[in-house]
Amino acid sequence: MTRAVAVGSGRRLRYPPLRLAAAFAVALLSLVPLLYVVIGTIELGWDEAVALVWRPRVGELLVNTVTLTVLGMVASAIIGTGxxxxxxxxxxxxxxxxxGLMAAxxxxxxxxxxxxxxxxTPAVEGLGGAVLITTLSYFPLVxxxxxxxxxxVDPAFEEMSRALGNGPWRTFFRVVLPQLRPALLGGVLLVGLHLLAEFGAxxxxxxETFTTAIYDSFKSTFNGGAATMLAGVLVLGCLLLLLAELRLAGRARVARVGAGAARRLVAHPLGRWAxxxxxxxxxxxxxxxxxxxxxxxxWLVTGTSTAFPLGALAQTAGTSIGLGLLGAVATTALAFPVAWLSVRHLxxxxxxxxRSTYIGNSLPGIVxxxxxITLxxxxxxxxxxxxVMLVAAYAILFMPRAMVSLRAALTQLPPELDDAARALGARPAGVLWRVTVPLIARGLGSGAALVFLAVVTELTSTLLLAPIGTQTLATEFWSYSYSIKYGAAAPYAVLMILISAPAAYLLTREARR
Known part of the structure; x- marks a missing residue:
């Protein structure tokens, strides 16, 4: 008989020293932008910092940012779950x-x-268009x-609920939704962090949000003090999101322990709703x-600036692919010890x-x-x-993408398997490579694919940190589109989509499995 197990907070709170040190080093890297903001605030002084924050302009940006973030998270949760x-x-x-279409x-x-x-059409400018377009871009994360x-999910739990007299909606909210909660909240958290840091769109x-205002401050007046304080408000927003997700996620265990195997899911007939x-x-x-x-x-067909410089396209595509692979491998490797520690040693x-690894993702790439650069x-x-510095920026920005996938995979992996391997004489390294990694390989692949997609399309950090002469598809597309050369920009966008498509397909395969 299958049984679901719920546990409280504490399973083995004695932290392995090597993995704790590795996780702590990753956390320090992730906190570099926060330290930059804190030090900049201290240098400004209390009076000037308060004066820069306590302005009508900041209030307008706060309303815009919060409204966009909340509406985008809710819309993504509804559309993604539905x-x-x-x-x-x-x-x-x-x-x-x-x-495949939902991940595309x-x-x-x-x-x-x-x-x-x-x-x-210019009709999409403003809040309505921003919510619509960012939701259409980020709902796959949910x-x-x-x-x-x-x-x-094992259908036995739903069948037991229905046998006890619960209707389909009551069964969904009381049985299915609690099992979806870690994945749903993790996806919504990613959407919220991306919306806080979104710039290009x-x-x-x-x-205007805090991110666009920070960029404008540096570009127009190089007002570092004002930009630093705006970034500080973004950090507070990130902390609020993390605390909310932590409180709502709970500590219930969802790994399944017991004899037998889950039965095949029976599709609910749509009937007249088909x-x-x-x-x-x-x-x-x-x-x-x-x-x-x-x-x-x-624009490829009608744009007057349309051109196909094959050499430049091939070079920028190769650069984007190389940086995407480096960023995906580095970020996933750095995220693993932190995810393992958070799941196995609550x-x-x-x-x-x-939680510290999520902060960098809420800050604009320019911060x-x-x-x-300061470091x-x-x-x-x-x-x-x-x-190396550019890849470090990618790791800071996109660590949550790998973290959410790894946490979900490790949470579904019963820790008793690790215990059994150690009882049979396997050393910690052997348990890691022979038991843990093979069983969470899909989570590793999903996390790496998500990071690859983000790196290939990253814009602001690449503009500032890339070695001299390095150009990517994203930076070239932005340069042409910003100059209203839509035809010239279109080939770079098409190449970005073609390069990202295999990673998106990998994610669909994981979902089907």
């Missing part, structure tokens, strides 16, 4: 096709998506983990993929270390870049304008 339920748990035809928007960067909309959990849509469900999914695909792809095709210290100039001058 789409995952339709695809994985109903009789919706073409499950494999819909799974990750291959279209948010600033390319916004380009596709605003280059066709869809993918929720879909994976829905596919792996919002700058194009002329919707046509509306299919129509809703088609509309979602058209909005998320159809509009930007149509726009790119339109405690206050492990939670603080794990992360300036923090690393290099004052402490490590040999690293200034090197690929």
């Amino acid at each position: 789409a995952a339920w339709l695809v994985e748990r109903t009789s919706l035809p073409g499950r494999g096709v819909w799974t 928007p990750l291959a279209v960067p948010a600033f390319v998506n916004s380009f596709g909309w605003y280059s066709l 869809y993918l983990p929720v879909a994976a959990v829905l596919r792996g 919002l700058q194009s849509l002329r919707f 046509v509306p469900a299919i129509a809703a999914m088609v509309l979602l695909v058209l909005l998320a993929l159809g509009v930007p792809l149509f726009s790119l095709g339109y 405690g206050r210290l492990s939670r603080v270390i794990e 992360v870049a300036l923090a690393l 290099a100039i004052n402490v490590l001058p040999g690293l200034y304008q090197t690929t």
Whole structure:
């Protein structure tokens, strides 16, 4: 008989020294931008810091940022969970096709998506367009983990609930949703952090948030004090998101222990709702993929600046792929000890270390870049304008993408398997490479794919930190689109999508498994 186990907070709070040291070093790297903001605030002094924060302008930015973040998170949660339920748990035809289409928007960067909309119509400028376009870009971050959990949930729990007299909605909220909670909250957290730090799409849509204001401060007046204080407010927003997710996530264990195997899921028949469900999914695909792809095709054909410089395209594509692979491997490797510690050794210290890795993702790339430049100039001058520093920026910015996937995989892995391996005489390193890594390989692959997608399309940090002469598809696209040379920008956007597509496909395979 299968049994679900719930545990409290504390399983082995004695931390392994080597893994604790590795996790602590990763946390220190992640906190470099925060230290930069804190030191900058101290140098300003209390009076000037308060004067820079306590302004009507900051109030407007706060309202814009909070409104966008909340609406985007809610919309992404509803769309991502609803789409995952339709695809994985109903009789919706073409499950494999819909799974691929739901992950495909990750291959279209948010600033390319916004380009596709605003280059066709200025009606998308402002809050409404910002919420629409960022939601269409980021809802797969909720869809993918929720879909994976829905596919792996044992239907016996739902059947028992129905046998006890609970209806389908009550069963969903009392039985299914608690099992989805870690994946759902992790995905929503990623969406919120991305919205706090989003720059390219919002700058194009002329919707001002803290991120766009920080960029404008440095670009126009190089007002470092004002930009630092705005970044400090963003850090507070990130901390609030992390605390909210931590409180809502709880500590219930979802790993399944027991004899036997889960039965095959039985699809819920849609009946008369089949046509509306299919129509809703088609509309979602058209909005998320159809509009930007149509726009790119339109400008490729009609743009007066359209050109295909094969040498430049090949060089920038190779650079983007190389940096994407380096960033994915480095970030996933750095995230592993932190994720392992947070799951296997629940405690206050492990939670603080794990939460610290999310802070950099909420800050604009320009703040992360300036923090690393300051560190290099004052402490490590040999690293200034090197690929190592650029990859470090990617790790700081995109650590949460790898962390969420690794945490989900490790949470589903019963710790009793580690105990059994040690009881049979395996050393810790042997347990790691022979038991843990093979069983969470899918989580590692998903995390690396998510990071690769982010690195290939990263813009602001690459502009500031890339070695002299290094150009990527994202920076070239931004340069041409900012100059209103839409035809010249389109080939770089198309290449970005083509390069990102295999990573998005890998994510769909993991969801189907």
